[in-house]
Amino acid sequence: MKFEILDPLSSAGLIEKEKIVDFLYTHLDQYGDTKEDIMKCINYALRETSIDGGFILLGYEGDDLVGAVVINKTGMSGYIPENILVYIAVHKDYRGKGYGKILMNKTLELTEGDVKLHVEHDNPARFLYEKVGFTNKYLEYRFKPKKEA
Numbered sequence: 001m002k003f004e005i006l007d008p009l010s011s012a013g014l015i016e017k018e019k020i021v022d023f024l025y026t027h028l029d030q031y032g033d034t035k036e037d038i039m040k041c042i043n044y045a046l047r048e049t050s051i052d053g054g055f056i057l058l059g060y061e062g063d064d065l066v067g068a069v070v071i072n073k074t075g076m077s078g079y080i081p082e083n084i085l086v087y088i089a090v091h092k093d094y095r096g097k098g099y100g101k102i103l104m105n106k107t108l109e110l111t112e113g114d115v116k117l118h119v120e121h122d123n124p125a126r127f128l129y130e131k132v133g134f135t136n137k138y139l140e141y142r143f144k145p146k147k148e149a
Contacts, residue, residue, distance in 0.1 A: 001060065001066070001067075001099065002059070002060050002061075003058065003059055003060070004058040004060065005055055005056070005110065006055060006057075006058070007045075007053070007054075007055040008046055008053045010046075017042050017043075018039075020056060020058070020070075021038045021042065022035075023091075024038050027068075027089035027090065027091055027092060031119075032087075032089075038087065041070055041087065044072050045086075052072070052073040052074065054070070054071040054072040054083070055070075055071050055110065056069065056070050057107050059102065059106075061094070066094040067089065067090045067094070067099050067100065067103045068088070068089055069088045070086045071084070071086070072084045077114070081115060082113030082115075083112075083113055083115045084115070084116050085115055088107070088125070101128060101131070104128060104132050105132060108132065115134075117129065
């Protein structure tokens, strides 16, 4: 597997970002977000909306994009991990062949500091996360204010 890293110093154009958004939207299945939210995350990682940034790791077999990871830096440490793994997806045709583990290990090699991620309890990817060393320390609760009509 060959890799491409997009970070704030790279010049990812709109077409490339839209390609990554489409890939993640398609291959995250029911565990994904809207295309708009995925684009916000990518813009954050590439420091187009924040000073903290992060990076995007793309994995290829030949010319085929088989996986993508988006890391956002939090700008914090200790009580909040330095990094959040926001998205990781493997193309449906390449799942179950070890690409997720390869992408995860490369991602962890490239990040400095602790990495946090969120995973749905029924997402089978959680077994991969446990295999590479992630632990489940907390339950997560979220509050979303209701929007006024």
